[in-house]
Amino acid sequence: MxxxxxxLTKIFPSRxxxxxxxxxxxxxxxxxxxxxxxxxxxxxxxxxxxTTLYMISGLQKPTSGKIFFGDDDVTELSTxxxxxxxxxxxxxxYPHMTVKxxxxxxxxxxxxxxxxxxxxxxxxxxxxARLVQIDDLMDRKPSELSGGQQQRVAIARAxxxxxxxxLLDEPLSNLDARLRLQTREEIRRIQKETGITTVFxxxxxxxxxxxxxMIVVMKLGVVQQIGAPQDVYDDPGxxxxxxxxxxxxxxxxxxxxxxxxxxxxEDAVLNITGVEDQDVYIGIRPEGxxxxxxxxxxxxxxxxxxxGRDSSVVCTNEASLxxxxxxxxxxxxxxxxxxDVVRFDVKPHKFFLFNKETEERxxxxxx
Amino acid sequence: MSNVINSxxxxxxxxxxxxxxxxxxxxxLAKTGTYAFLLVMAxxxxxxxxWMIISSLKELSEYRQAIPTFWPQKVMWGNYxxxxxQANLGDLFMNTLYVGVVSTILSLVITVLSAxxxxxxxxKGKETLFGALLATMMLPGELFTITxxxxxxxxxxxxxxxxxxxxxxxxxxxxxxxxxxxxxxxxELYLAAKVDGTTDLKYLWKVMIPLALPTLISITILKMMGAxxxxxxxxxxxxxxxxxxxxxxxxxxxxxxSGQADIPVxxxxxxxxxxxxxxxxxxxxxxxMQGVSRSGIKG
Numbered sequence: 110m111x112x113x114x115x116x117l118t119k120i121f122p123s124r125x126x127x128x129x130x131x132x133x134x135x136x137x138x139x140x141x142x143x144x145x146x147x148x149x150x151x152x153x154x155x156x157x158x159x160t161t162l163y164m165i166s167g168l169q170k171p172t173s174g175k176i177f178f179g180d181d182d183v184t185e186l187s188t189x190x191x192x193x194x195x196x197x198x199x200x201x202x203y204p205h206m207t208v209k210x211x212x213x214x215x216x217x218x219x220x221x222x223x224x225x226x227x228x229x230x231x232x233x234x235x236x237x238a239r240l241v242q243i244d245d246l247m248d249r250k251p252s253e254l255s256g257g258q259q260q261r262v263a264i265a266r267a268x269x270x271x272x273x274x275x276l277l278d279e280p281l282s283n284l285d286a287r288l289r290l291q292t293r294e295e296i297r298r299i300q301k302e303t304g305i306t307t308v309f310x311x312x313x314x315x316x317x318x319x320x321x322x323m324i325v326v327m328k329l330g331v332v333q334q335i336g337a338p339q340d341v342y343d344d345p346g347x348x349x350x351x352x353x354x355x356x357x358x359x360x361x362x363x364x365x366x367x368x369x370x371x372x373x374x375e376d377a378v379l380n381i382t383g384v385e386d387q388d389v390y391i392g393i394r395p396e397g398x399x400x401x402x403x404x405x406x407x408x409x410x411x412x413x414x415x416x417g418r419d420s421s422v423v424c425t426n427e428a429s430l431x432x433x434x435x436x437x438x439x440x441x442x443x444x445x446x447x448x449d450v451v452r453f454d455v456k457p458h459k460f461f462l463f464n465k466e467t468e469e470r471x472x473x474x475x476x
Numbered sequence: 477m478s479n480v481i482n483s484x485x486x487x488x489x490x491x492x493x494x495x496x497x498x499x500x501x502x503x504x505l506a507k508t509g510t511y512a513f514l515l516v517m518a519x520x521x522x523x524x525x526x527w528m529i530i531s532s533l534k535e536l537s538e539y540r541q542a543i544p545t546f547w548p549q550k551v552m553w554g555n556y557x558x559x560x561x562q563a564n565l566g567d568l569f570m571n572t573l574y575v576g577v578v579s580t581i582l583s584l585v586i587t588v589l590s591a592x593x594x595x596x597x598x599x600k601g602k603e604t605l606f607g608a609l610l611a612t613m614m615l616p617g618e619l620f621t622i623t624x625x626x627x628x629x630x631x632x633x634x635x636x637x638x639x640x641x642x643x644x645x646x647x648x649x650x651x652x653x654x655x656x657x658x659x660x661x662x663x664e665l666y667l668a669a670k671v672d673g674t675t676d677l678k679y680l681w682k683v684m685i686p687l688a689l690p691t692l693i694s695i696t697i698l699k700m701m702g703a704x705x706x707x708x709x710x711x712x713x714x715x716x717x718x719x720x721x722x723x724x725x726x727x728x729x730x731x732x733x734s735g736q737a738d739i740p741v742x743x744x745x746x747x748x749x750x751x752x753x754x755x756x757x758x759x760x761x762x763x764x765m766q767g768v769s770r771s772g773i774k775g
Contacts, residue, residue, distance in 0.1 A: 166671060167670075168667050168670060187670075188667075188671055189672075189673040190673075195668070195671040197664045197667070197668060199664055201662065201665050201667065201668035203668075205683075205686045215671075218672055218673035218674050218678070220673075266672070267671075
């Protein structure tokens with residue numbers, strides 16, 4: 110089932126009426142989620158990603174705009190009639206019910222023609238439980254389960270009624286690091302197996318990039334960029350997106366474009382065409398810096414962190430807006446750690462220019 | 477060298493041993509103190525019950541002795557059957573039970589629904605209304621007696637069960653108690669239940685009531701006890717034979733024409749009357765204690 114968001118906007122009235130400042134949580138969101146895909150809504154806290162999710166679920170009403178599931182306009186439909194599954198950040202299992210009762214609960218609430226006979230409900234519950242591998246815990250209470258197991262129960266409960274759309278609100282944030290890795294692969298597997306269109310919200314870019322078919326990067330209620338994770342990473346539309354994606358984060362420096370050359374301080378690092386002379390922000394991915402004996406960019410070497418396959422060169426440059434510049438290089442490339450200075454060449458496809466006022470990307474051609 | 481180390485470690489071991497002995501003594505002392513205190517308190521609470529029971533088993537003459545006995549010289553089980561027949565206890569029981577059960581059930585329904593509204597629904601003037609309700613708790617109950625009496629007699633409810641039940645159906649205290657309990661139930665459960673397709677009422681029935689069960693049981697017990705023990709109000713509005721409640725029934729049932737009360741028989745009646753409440757408490761105690769674990773919610 111594809112999900113279409115049309116000019117979706119949510120404005121929260123200000124709590125203090127005299128101050129009169131409303132908060133625009135989501136601003137004019139347009140997006141068509143293709144059928145059967147896993148979409149990651151990504152952004153820092155307060156960017157409106159959870160609000161978007163809650164609007165899709167119907168728990169919050171949009172101020173304006175429309176939501177379609179397939180061709181049905183569900184904007185005015187209440188949550189209980191929307192046929193969605195939602196996994197909450199804190200799982201929200203019913204503490205007084207066993208795992209089995211928790212999973213059965215959505216089925217027991219089906220009305221009219223959707224009502225199932227008892228036997229079929231049980232079968233469906235066990236099927237969902239098997240999918241998330243908790244079918245041996247059916248008679249336990251949530252309090253007797255670990256965090257990861259509770260999480261699975263929550264997913265099973267969301268899946269059991271075969272929702273049209275599955276929504277996950279920060280599903281991994283309460284799990285420890287190891288379980289998080291395992292669970293996110295599990296979510297990916299379950300999503301592939303069921304083919305249910307899934308939207309999940311996270312502030313962890315690594316999490317979003319690793320399992321999503323597409324990611325939506327949001328900031329202050331405004332969608333910044335939508336695309337396949339690798340595309341967004343390789344081709345960020347603005348400085349915010351460039352900074353938000355990637356670990357270690359992108360190196361941001363101040364620079365100028367003059368006579369077809371990009372300058373960082375005194376160093377002319379790249380020849381380009383198609384850009385007027387101006388001051389710019391420069392973003393260079395850590396893997397976009399290549400040490401070279403006669404490299405154009407001269408930095409002060411702080412330290413060299415060897416991590417086996419890769420090494421991390423930590424250095425400084427006066428133009429840098431980050432405290433340090435970090436370059437990830439193949440460990441085969443030898444750097445003289447005793448030296449004060451390290452020189453780099455830049456890889457043009459990892460080297461982005463941004464307008465200093467708007468922070469929008471400036472496209473250029475390499476000369 | 478090794479000697480030094482050895483003696484050192486022996487010293488340490490000794491120290492540890494001494495510390496643990498000191499702690500042990502202190503712990504035992506603390507425990508003894510606690511139990512002694514609890515024992516004294518329990519005796520103070522239990523003594524009236526004990527006195528009621530031994531008095532109910534005494535002969536009237538023994539009861540009237542200047543120096544009271546701590547155990548009946550002649551055990552008079554007959555007092556109990558006498559109490560039953562003489563005071564028409566059966567009817568009194570039924571009346572009280574009727575008033576108690578009906579008012580408890582109705583009161584629970586009203587309390588649950590209003591607590592739900594105050595805890596979960598959004599409507600205009602919610603806070604003001606709740607504040608006004610709380611304000612009525614500041615007025616002493618005695619103040620209501622006269623106004624309630626006038627209202628009840630105006631409505632023509634004198635000498636009816638209605639007069640015994642209706643005026644006390646709404647208890648602000650219970651609503652407050654339950655509302656606080658409901659408000660502790662995390663919001664996500666409500667949202668989850670919405671996603672799972674429940675209506676508000678179904679959520680109330682399937683999730684909130686089970687989670688607030690200990691509070692509801694406490695309310696039931698308190699309400700039952702209130703009905704069982706009420707004295708002044710029933711005496712005012714419905715003290716006729718058909719509607720008489722147990723407390724009023726006991727008051728004069730054992731007094732003969734000369735104004736002499738047969739106290740042992742009266743005590744036997746009191747013991748009979750107290751028994752159901754005592755059993756209710758014993759039976760439901762574990763439910764009151766039983767906390768409902770909330771660990772389905774993380775974070």
